[in-house]
Amino acid sequence: MRTIIINVTVVTMNDQREIHDPGFVMFENDIITAVGDMKDLPDKAGLLHTVTVDGRNGILMPGMVNLHTHMGMVPFRGLGDDCKDRLRVFLLPMEQKTMDEELVYLSTRYGAGEMLLGGVTTALDMYYFEEEAAKAMDEMGMRGITGQTVMDEGACDFAHPREALAYGENLIKKYRSHPRISACIAPHGTNTCGEDLLLEAYRMDSLYKVPFPLHMAEMDYEMDYFRKEYGMTPVRYLDSLHVLGEETLAAHCIHMTEEDLLLFKEKGARVAHCIGSNTKAAKGVAPVSSMLRLAIPVGLGTDGPASGNTLDIFTQMKLCANFHKNETRDRSAFPAETIVAMATIQGAKAMGLHDLTGSLEPGKQADMVLVETHSPNMFPVYNPYSALVYSANPSNVEEVYVAGECLVKGKKLVKSDMDEIRKALSEKMKKTDFGIYMAKMGNIY
Ligand SMILES: [Zn+2]
Incomplete structure (x- = not known):
């Protein structure tokens, strides 16, 4: 037609x-x-x-590109928004208790619907039970890459990272020839995955020529850990393992030294800039002007709905302009054209999809x-x-x-009804006893 x-x-x-x-x-x-x-x-x-x-x-x-998100986390949106540290205190334990395949599927359908209604056509998702996420994104008609998350301590889907790696590899193979959806292994982060797991995930993603996404240089305690344990930054640590390359798509990259940036440039690594999530969590502002000066591919990510709340890129574009202009004390810095490029073609480049989409x-x-x-x-x-x-x-x-x-x-x-998608997710959340679990956790609202 x-x-x-x-x-x-x-x-x-x-x-x-x-x-x-x-x-x-x-x-x-x-x-x-x-x-x-x-x-x-x-x-x-x-x-x-x-x-x-x-x-x-x-x-x-x-169509806009959301370079870093966790669509399975819609049920956690708005929880503990003003808490000091939620990740280890309750987000990870809560995922362990409540997350299952059906919830990931229904939540990802919701997330995909929300993104499409906001003009996002392509997303890189990182979560658990990603076969369900791939199915949901495919049904909703989106384009994207689903990253099966792996971490040393195991997660809600698999107790051992070996099982998560095998599941992820099967998922990569299953979607290899799909016109819109592909898959990859997504190590959770630099300090939640040990050396062996990072090496195996990178080997697999490189073998199948898909991105190697992970959280990096985001947390203060992450930076302290690498300083004390290895005497280097997370970027240098990844480079020392030879897992910093064109496949590497690092979310956040807030704490970057000039040497880290030059390494990123030299190795062709990419950045998912999540300004909304980073500033809401008071973690700092990534040095994006230096990244752009070095022509490092940088796109925009919303992060999960528990961190950045909304899944649209308009919000990120605005926050990106405001924070970076303010940071540089320069009203002419980060002109709108540069920011629209980050939301579209630069995001597509960072995902390796620029031959297909982004312009x-x-x-x-x-x-x-x-x-x-x-x-x-x-x-x-x-x-x-x-x-x-x-x-x-x-x-x-x-x-x-x-x-x-x-x-x-x-x-x-056009193909589905957002009210019905919300009803199905809400009913599943009631069945999962979210309310009872949250009450046990105390006041986290
Ligand atoms: Zn994230």
Whole structure:
């Protein structure tokens, strides 16, 4: 089927950063076939058998990329938001007690629905029972990579990391030829995985040419541990194990020395910048201006809903602009175009998916978002980048396409119903006795 979206401001995010205003994008099945100005629209004969969508002066942008998330954690959203340290105090024990395959599946469906409604078309998820996450993302029509989390002490899905590695490898093989979904092994972090586990996970991810995602240089106690135990930073530690390479996709990277940054540059490692999660947890601000100066691929991540709360990238774009401008005391730092690039093509590069997605160009997959400009917060629009970063929010997302399939129309999911998805998740949460468990944990709200 051939479709053309007309009367839109096309923000291509191609290398020349071309904008067509007013412009059009034409795609056949899953592939973009033409992008251009309205004055160059094909004539009537050229548009025979073509479905025409009037974009009504909206902004058509590439689908956004969420580089780091844990969709299975929707049930934990809003818990202990203002607690000093939640991870070891109750998040990990709670996962052990309550998380099962069905909950991961239902939670990931919810997370995928929320992301699509907010204009995220591609995500890298890291969690447990990731076969359920892959199934949910596939059913919802998203593009993404599901990372089976492994850690030394075992988790809610497998008591021993060996079992988690085997499960992850099977998942990688199962989705190897899938058009939208792939899988990888995701070590939880530098200090929750020992040397053997990191080496085995890296070996497997390199073998299958998939990302090697992990949390890194995030926690103060992580930095202290590496200083005391090894006399080096986590980055240098990973490099000493030879697991710092192009596959390495490190989330957070808050505490980076100049030497760490140069190592990242030299080895081609990538960064998932989670500004919302990091600043809410008072952990600090990653040195992203230095990363960009060194041309290290940096994209944006929401982190899980228990950390960053919302799963949309508009929020991250805004926080990214505000915190980094403030950090550098420079109003002109981090211009909106740079931030939209981090949300789209840079995120796709960091995931190794830039040949498929991240920009609107002929030959690429038709992954795109139509942002309407009729709502009060979207008038007037002088510069589409600035409107996307500083004015827009998920409620402005009118239509979303992934691989040419329309998944959101009129601000509603097309293939499924968000209310039903929420009802199913909520019923499962009641069955899991969340309330009883939380009461035992004391006041964590
Ligand atoms: Zn995370």
